Amino acid sequence: MIRSQGLSIGQVCRDMKLGETAVRRWLAQVDAEQLGQPGIGKPLTAEQQRIRQLEAENRQLRGDVDILKKAFGLLCPGAAMSFALVEQLQQKAVPVNQLCRVLEVSRSGFYAARRRAQAQPVVCEASVQLKASFAASAGAYGSRRLRTAMAARGTVIGRYRVRRLMRAHGLRSTWKRKFVHTTDSRHALPISPNVLNRQFSPTRPNQxxxxxxxxxxxxxxxxxxxxxxxxxxxxxxxxxxxxxxxxxxxxxxxxxxxxxxxxxxxxxxxxxxxxxxxxxxxxxxxxxxxxxxxxxxxxxxxxxxxxxxxxxxxxxxxxxxxxxxxxxxxxxxxxxxxxxxxxxxxxxxxxxxxxxxxxxxxxxxxxxxxxxxxx
Structure with a gap:
């Protein structure tokens, strides 16, 4: 009556004693059915069911990706780890463009990192001399003596760089204290006076x-x-x-x-x-x-x-x-x-x-x- 005869919603509701809210809801349902959308009492077609399924899967995938991105950001892996992941996934036929876009890293940066990894490693002369001097001392020297020993070998560097290189290569002298009592002064034997009196710097040998x-x-x-x-x-x-x-x-x-x-x-x-x-x-x-x-x-x-x-x-x-x-x-x-x-x-x-x-x-x-x- 409303659509075919052009009567108003209010007039139809008064004549048929219907609630205006219900009538408006029915009209919206009819309009939806005419546009191909499902209506009450009308089953979905196979195409509509497939569309609904794809929309649900898409929403789930977007949610999963958002969770992974947030977790990836919290871990703060850095560019090096991201580039390593791109390198690994690329071997499984995943395009580099897609991987860099998903991981939010630069494609040019990935290729630059690959070139650096494939290049011949640069040998640090200071590290070589440091390891040689440390080994020659049987692991006894600290940063001060290592610096002096390296200078004698022709490698002049600062003490703080020596300390950084020692940390980088895991070179560290081990301190370990034990004690056994070896002095027995509880005796009646004659005792000599303290003639030396802590004069530890004589001017000649055999003094x-x-x-x-x-x-x-x-x-x-x-x-x-x-x-x-x-x-x-x-x-x-x-x-x-x-x-x-x-x-x-x-x-x-x-x-x-x-x-x-x-x-x-x-x-x-x-x-x-x-x-x-x-x-x-x-x-x-x-x-x-x-x-x-x-x-x-x-x-x-x-x-x-x-x-x-x-x-x-x-x-x-x-x-x-x-x-x-x-x-x-x-x-x-x-x-x-x-x-x-x-x-x-x-x-x-x-x-x-x-x-x-x-x-x-x-x-x-x-x-x-x-x-x-x-x-």
Whole structure:
């Protein structure tokens, strides 16, 4: 009546006693059906059902893509990872244009990254020299000594760049502290006065020596090391090792130093108050060669700080990096450290970054090992 006869909605509703809202809804439904849209009581065609299904799948895909994009952004993978993903998906026949558009990266940037990856890698000369110097020090040098060692090889760079390269290549010295008590000062033996009195910088060799004992852990039990060090060049001039800490151990180390250096009478030999150094055997050896005995104050490790520092360097740079199976293996390795590294190669900051042997040579008063002549 409304569409065919042109009657108004209000008139039809009054004549047929119908609600105007319902009539308007019916009119909208009729108009939709005439336009091909589904209406109440009218089933969808196969084409309409396919369209509805595709629209639903499209909405779901857009939602999934939005979630993935948000997650990809939160992960902050960076351009390098995005380019790697493009490279991987491209092998599965996915176009580069589409991949770059979806991942929101530059196509030119992707090709530039591919060219850089395919190019011949550039060898960093500083990194090569750094690794060589670090390996030559058996992993002992830090940034300061590595910088000096590299300068000696002809590569001059700053210390902070050395530190950055060490971090980049994972080069790091290991500090590890252990403690075993080796000094027994609870005895009634005579004690020498502190003649050295922390005068650690003599003007010539064979003027003042320091001596002490330390321990070395092996799978076969403790090994004890006695060392004699010349303060002038911080050089080890005598050492001995044994599975016990008898007085004969320190006497052997001192005898080796005497044979190698042939010092003049009056040389100061400083040690702690251990019973080995206060023993009659050791005191007799000092008197026989005209040496002056000196001992640290009770419980004061600073009075023999130079020797304590040598023992720390020995353990940090060699002993704590090893797992000795027996005493013989430890003896050979420690002797190698003293002769072939510490005295000959290790840079010493106190000596102007020179090894002890080189410092004595530079001072023109070195006595080579094995040469028996007086200074």
């Amino acid at each position: 003042a020596w320091v001596a002490d004992i330390t321990y070395i852990r092996t799978r076969s039990g403790w090994l004890y090391l006695a060392v004699v060090l010349d303060l002038f060049a911080r050089k080890v001039v005598g050492w001995a090792m044994a599975p016990d800490m008898q007085a004969g151990l320190v006497c052997k180390a001192l005898q080796l130093a005497l044979v190698q250096r042939k010092p003049a009478p009056g040389l100061i030999v400083h040690s702690d108050r251990g019973s080995q150094y206060a023993s009659a055997m050791h005191q007799e050896l000092l008197r026989k060669h005209g040496l002056v005995g000196s001992m640290s104050r009770k419980g004061n490790c600073w009075d023999n700080a130079v020797m304590e520092r040598f023992f720390l360097s020995l353990k940090m740079e060699r002993v704590w990096q090893k797992d000795y199976a027996n005493h013989a293996e430890a003896m050979n390795d420690i002797a190698d450290y003293i002769v072939n590294f510490y005295n000959s190669q290790r840079l010493h900051s106190k000596l102007g970054n020179l090894p002890p042997n080189a410092f004595e040579q530079q001072s023109a008063i070195q006595l080579p090992i094995g040469v028996c002549e007086k200074t």
